[in-house]
Amino acid sequence: xxxxxxxxxxxxxxxxxxxxxxxxxxxxxxxxxxxxxxxxxxxxxxxxxxxxxxxxxxxxxxxxxxxxxxxxxxxxxxxxxxxxxxxxxxxxxxxxxxxxxxxxxxxxxxxxxxxxxxxxxxxxxxxxxxxxxxxxxxxxxxxxxxxxxxxxxxxxxxxxxxxxxxxxxxxxxxxxxxxxxxxxxxxxxxxxxxxxxxxxxxxxxxxxxxxxxxxxxxxxxxxxxxxxxxxxxxxxxxxxxxxxxxxxxxxxxxxxxxxxxxxxxxxxxxxxxxxxxxxxxxxxxxxxxxxxxxxxxxxxxxxxxxxxxxxxxxxxxxxxxxxxxxxxxxxxxxxxxxxxxxxx
Amino acid sequence: xxxxxxxxxxxxxxxxxxxxxxxxxxxxxxxxxxxxxxxxxxxxxxxxxxxxxxxxxxxxxxxxxxxxxxxxxxxxxxxxxxxxxxxxxxxxxxxxxxxxxxxxxxxxxxxxxxxxxxxxxxxxxxxxxxxxxxxxxxxxxxxxxxxxxxxxxxxxxxxxxxxxxxxxxxxxxxxxxxxxxxxxxxxxxxxxxxxxxxxxxxxxxxxxxxxxxxxxxxxxxxxxxxxxxxxxxxxxxxxxxxxxxxxxxxxxxxxxxxxxxxxxxxxxxxxxxxxxxxxxxxxxxxxxxxxxxxxxxxxxxxxxxxxxxxxxxxxxxxxxxxxxxxxxxxxxxxxxxxxxxxxxxxxxxxxxxxxxxxxxxxxxxxxxxxxxxxxxxxxxxxxxxxxxxxxxxxxx
Numbered sequence: 001x002x003x004x005x006x007x008x009x010x011x012x013x014x015x016x017x018x019x020x021x022x023x024x025x026x027x028x029x030x031x032x033x034x035x036x037x038x039x040x041x042x043x044x045x046x047x048x049x050x051x052x053x054x055x056x057x058x059x060x061x062x063x064x065x066x067x068x069x070x071x072x073x074x075x076x077x078x079x080x081x082x083x084x085x086x087x088x089x090x091x092x093x094x095x096x097x098x099x100x101x102x103x104x105x106x107x108x109x110x111x112x113x114x115x116x117x118x119x120x121x122x123x124x125x126x127x128x129x130x131x132x133x134x135x136x137x138x139x140x141x142x143x144x145x146x147x148x149x150x151x152x153x154x155x156x157x158x159x160x161x162x163x164x165x166x167x168x169x170x171x172x173x174x175x176x177x178x179x180x181x182x183x184x185x186x187x188x189x190x191x192x193x194x195x196x197x198x199x200x201x202x203x204x205x206x207x208x209x210x211x212x213x214x215x216x217x218x219x220x221x222x223x224x225x226x227x228x229x230x231x232x233x234x235x236x237x238x239x240x241x242x243x244x245x246x247x248x249x250x251x252x253x254x255x256x257x258x259x260x261x262x263x264x265x266x267x268x269x270x271x272x273x274x275x276x277x278x279x280x281x282x283x284x285x286x287x288x289x290x291x292x293x294x295x296x297x298x299x300x301x302x303x304x305x306x307x308x309x310x311x312x313x314x315x316x317x318x319x320x321x322x323x324x325x326x327x328x329x330x331x332x333x334x335x336x337x338x339x340x341x342x343x344x
Numbered sequence: 345x346x347x348x349x350x351x352x353x354x355x356x357x358x359x360x361x362x363x364x365x366x367x368x369x370x371x372x373x374x375x376x377x378x379x380x381x382x383x384x385x386x387x388x389x390x391x392x393x394x395x396x397x398x399x400x401x402x403x404x405x406x407x408x409x410x411x412x413x414x415x416x417x418x419x420x421x422x423x424x425x426x427x428x429x430x431x432x433x434x435x436x437x438x439x440x441x442x443x444x445x446x447x448x449x450x451x452x453x454x455x456x457x458x459x460x461x462x463x464x465x466x467x468x469x470x471x472x473x474x475x476x477x478x479x480x481x482x483x484x485x486x487x488x489x490x491x492x493x494x495x496x497x498x499x500x501x502x503x504x505x506x507x508x509x510x511x512x513x514x515x516x517x518x519x520x521x522x523x524x525x526x527x528x529x530x531x532x533x534x535x536x537x538x539x540x541x542x543x544x545x546x547x548x549x550x551x552x553x554x555x556x557x558x559x560x561x562x563x564x565x566x567x568x569x570x571x572x573x574x575x576x577x578x579x580x581x582x583x584x585x586x587x588x589x590x591x592x593x594x595x596x597x598x599x600x601x602x603x604x605x606x607x608x609x610x611x612x613x614x615x616x617x618x619x620x621x622x623x624x625x626x627x628x629x630x631x632x633x634x635x636x637x638x639x640x641x642x643x644x645x646x647x648x649x650x651x652x653x654x655x656x657x658x659x660x661x662x663x664x665x666x667x668x669x670x671x672x673x674x675x676x677x678x679x680x681x682x683x684x685x686x687x688x689x690x691x692x693x694x695x696x697x698x699x700x701x702x703x704x705x706x707x708x709x710x711x712x713x714x715x716x717x718x719x720x721x722x723x724x725x726x727x728x729x730x731x732x733x734x735x736x737x738x739x740x
Contacts, residue, residue, distance in 0.1 A: 090697050094706050097399060118704030119399035139596075149595040151516055156693065157701030161412045165423040176516075176597070177413040178607075179698065180687040189687065192495050193515045194606065196596050236398045 030102055030234070030241035031075065031292050039081050042068035043101035046086045046182055049207040050316040050324075051107045051127075060084045063315040064105040067126055067232050070248045070305045071103060074288075074297040079304040088182050090157035093118055096235055103245055104233040107201065109159045114233075123245040125231040126308075127316075128328045128337060130224030131163050132202035134209060137219050139196055144223040148173040153195035155179070155186045163226040164199055187211060197221075201228045206322050244291055251298040253340035254280055255307035257331055262306040269299055279343050287343055298343070308338065390707060405703045406431070412698055414689045416605050427699050434694035435716060441611055441690065442677045442720075448616035449676060450669075453623025458653070460628045471624065479621035484682055486618055491610035491686040498606065501597045510590055518604040519591035528585035535578040539570040546570075607688035611680065619676045626668045630661035662735050670728040674721045681717075691716060 034040055044052035044064055052062040060068075069079040085101050096104045097119050107129075108114075110122040133144050133152075141147065144167075154161050156179035168175045178195050180186040187208045190198035198208065205220050212218055232249065234242050255261075258277050260268050265281065272278035279285050281302075282295035289295055305311065309331075313319045317326065330336025360366050394401050406428035414421060418436045421429055459471035478486070498515040499505060505513045512519040546563065554560050579586075591601030634657050642652040683690035684697055696713040700706055 090701050093701065093704055097397065097704070097706070113702075114704070117398075117400045119394070119397035120704075147596075149597055149599065151597060156687075156698045161698060162702070165411050165413050169423055175413070176415055178415050178687050179689070179693070181684050181693070181697070185685070185687065188492075189495075192492070193498075193500055194495050237396055 030238045031244060034075055034102055034241075038076060039083050040068060040072045040075065040103065041083045041085060041101045042071070043085050043087045043092055043095050043104040043106055044068065045106045046088050046184070048107060048183055048204055049210065050203065050320060050322045051207070052084075052086075052105070061315065063127060063311060064107060064232075066305055066311045066315060067105040067249065068103065070252060070301045071245055073300040073304045074248050074251070074293055075244060077294065077296070077300050079300075088157075089155050090181060093120065096120065096233060099235065102234070102241070107204065107230045108233055109201075110229045110231055111159060119236045120233050121236050121242050123232045123234055123242060124249040125229040125338075126249060127203065127230045129201040129203050129228035129230050131160055131199060131226040131228055132205055132224055133221040134190065134198045134200075134205045134218055135196065135221060137217055141197075141221070144221045144225065145171060145173075147175065147197055149175065150196040151176040151178055151194070153178050153180065153186050153189040153198045155183050155200060156181055158200075159226070159228065160200055167225040183208070201230070203316060203322070203324055206324055210321055240292060244293065247291060247343075248297075248301060250340035251280065251301055251343065252305070252308040252311065253331070253338055254343055255298065255302045256309040257333070257340070260302055260307060261310055262302055262304070265299060265302045276342070276344075285344070394707070400703075400705055401708070403708060405705060405708075408703075410699065410702070412702070414694055415687070416608065416689050427703065430699050431691075431695045431712065434689065434691035437689050437694070438677075438680055438683075438691040438716075439720075441608060441615065441680050441683065441688065444612050445615040445619065445676050445680065446673050448612065449619035449623055449672070452616060452620035453672075454627055456620060456624035457627025458631070460624060461631060475621045475624050477621075478617050479625070483614065483618050483679055484685060487611060487614040487682055487686055490614045491607065494606050494610045494613075501593065504593070504598070510588075512591055512593075512598055514598075515606065516597050516603075517606050518609065519598045520602050520604070521588040521590045522600070522602045524587045524589050526585040526587060528582045529579075531582050532575045532579040532585075536571070536575040539572075539574040543567045543570040605688065607683070607686050610686060611683050611688050615676055615679060618679070619672055622672050622675075623669065626665055626672065627661070630663075630665035630668075631657055633664045634660045659735070666728060666732045666735070670725055673724050673728070677720055677724065678717060 042065075044060060044062075047053045048062070050062055052060055052064040055061045065084070068082045068084065072082045073079040085095065087095050087101075087104075087106060092104055092106055092108065093114070095101050103123075105126075107127070108122075109129075110125065114120055115122055133147065135141050135147075147168075148171075152164060152175050154164055154177055161177065161179060164175070164177060178189055180189055183200075183204070186198060186200075189195055190208075191212055198205070200208070202220060202224060209215050209218050209220065232245055234245050254276075255265075258274075258280060260277060260280065268277050269281040269283060272281065272283050275284060279287060281299045282288055282297070286295055288297040291297070294300075306314070312326065312329065316322045316324045326334075326336060328336050329338055332339040391401060407426055409423075410425055410427050410430050411423050413423060414430065414433055416437055417433050418440065419433065421433055456471045456474055459467050460475065462468045462471070495515055498513060501514045501516055503514070504519075507513075510521050543566075546566065550561050550563055589600050591598040591603075638656055638660065639652060642656045647656070680690055681692040684693040687693070691713060696709055700709045703709065
């Protein structure tokens with residue numbers, strides 16, 4: 001009896017000590033953890049063509065996936081050292097807050113409340129989007145203003161759900177929201193006729209439209225009812241890791257601006273045409289070491305993943321089935337608003 | 345002081361640590377302190393980590409504006425309502441589908457359970473197939489199946505199936521006329537209440553009379569006359585003070601009337617059919633647990649089979665059935681959270697889903713959601729225990 005009690009007590013004491021230890025460890029540097037683990041854990045969507053979805057061989061593809069690969073290339077010198085975790089819109093923030101993933105790259109809109117009250121930091125914007133509506137052509141609707149009284153399928157736990165309510169109130173129109181957990185269910189709800197319209201970011205609508213049984217039977221309405229800056233997110237409280245993800249994105253943008261591509265990056269490194277390229281590719285200065293990476297960090301990103309323009313064209317742009325024009329996602333000196341601070 | 349066991353043989357007074365009772369007490373107090381500090385540490389640690397990561401804590405968010413729409417609201421709700429309101433809406437939707445499911449599952453379950461024991465070969469085998477089929481397919485798949493089956497088979501609003509231009513059925517749901525009571529309608533409601541109370545009193549009197557004298561008054565037609573006839577008469581005499589809000593096609597869809605969402609329909613069907621398969625087995629096992637001698641004795645008294653079942657077998661079987669039914673009801677309530685898979689706005693989908701995602705305070709919201717299911721389950725258990733105590737066999 002006494003023995004047993006003693007065991008229980010010592011177990012309790014050990015648990016207590018373990019918990020104390022855990023609380024001290026909670027803020028360990030993510031960068032060191034990732035290097036020790038040899039893998040970046042990256043939260044992506046549960047399947048959205050062009051952004052993050054598995055291809056026929058089960059490999060993740062898309063513009064959000066490329067961000068994860070670029071981080072892995074910068075930190076671990078190998079773009080393939082990524083463990084992808086598909087997350088629904090509802091799961092994503094909890095997964096990041098609890099440290100289940102190191103970076104969340106899942107077409108996530110940057111908003112004030114997410115940035116300020118949820119313990120998140122947005123590392124930048126890899127796609128500027130806006131919310132639109134997808135309707136069946138047979139409905140005979142040509143503007144979102146004609147949707148009064150419609151049933152609208154929407155993905156739950158998204159800014160989309162809130163924008164929808166705001167838009168219909170502002171227009172003094174009625175609607176019935178049908179909210180689904182997963183994008184695939186939302187699309188199925190629309191396809192099977194549960195809703196008159198489906199609302200989401202317009203890039204997603206383009207992807208979803210291609211997945212319909214008859215893509216030509218649906219059309220995207222011209223209105224954009226919101227600003228949706230989508231970008232990678234990290235947990236708050238680790239500035240070093242925040243910087244790594246932020247500058248990974250900037251390096252891809254700077255590379256496009258400087259004309260560095262995956263095919264010419266070796267030449268460019270051996271014979272930098274100008275000091276900007278030399279600094280980007282680690283021939284000059286120690287910009288990588290300042291972040292706790294190697295100075296070849298940006299070279300690895302561009303060599304293995306490519307610059308922003310290459311990634312865009314390959315995943316959502318002109319070389320992809322989605323064929324979304326660059327629009328505001330073009331570089332600032334090319335008519336768009338994509339702009340990265342210089343590396344110097 | 346520390347001698348609680350005075351009846352034990354005394355071993356002579358030694359030092360305190362030699363006294364087993366004192367030692368046991370000390371260890372128990374230490375264990376309690378240990379447990380309390382572990383829990384305290386967990387809470388403290390969580391709060392500290394949340395704070396360090398800049399995540400809001402507390403329940404202030406419940407008063408903030410929610411700003412999203414919910415497809416089924418039993419109480420008034422609009423985009424300006426608060427997150428606290430979304431909690432109530434979700435809770436009511438969970439309660440609605442659970443209550444509907446429990447009623448339907450009980451009826452189907454009893455029918456199938458008794459059918460399994462039927463001497464009719466076809467009926468018994470059909471019941472067996474039902475049970476084996478529905479309890480062996482995962483519930484989530486059944487929910488998705490019914491949802492897709494329900495939606496796919498429905499026409500678009502403009503080609504709705506209609507019943508006398510009053511009831512309409514399409515892919516958006518089932519639209520039925522909503523009653524709109526006018527002044528004077530409450531007389532009919534009062535008549536219904538009065539009739540029901542009178543019927544209950546008469547039934548009680550009849551029971552007492554039966555246990556006193558062994559004879560029953562023939563009351564077969566009096567009770568329906570009291571419960572239904574009286575209010576209908578009052579209703580007609582007071583000039584039919586009830587109007588119907590008939591749904592009408594307007595724009596994309598029907599407006600007016602009552603709407604039953606396809607999500608609710610699918611979830612209700614799936615939960616009822618799934619749980620009924622288990623209830624059927626419980627009913628069968630309960631009935632079979634009654635010794636065969638009881639049936640034989642009833643037959644020897646020349647009771648007809650129907651009376652044997654209703655008056656002899658089932659009351660005894662209930663002893664076995666009720667405790668197990670309780671856990672099936674609890675399962676049904678908890679399983680209703682699978683609603684989130686098909687977009688039915690229950691507590692998990694609305695509050696632990698959209699609200700959680702907009703607010704980001706998972707600890708508080710999950711704690712509230714879990715507390716709801718805990719309280720609901722405890723309440724159902726309590727009610728069933730009371731019912732069980734009342735219907736338990738009383739030995740005379």
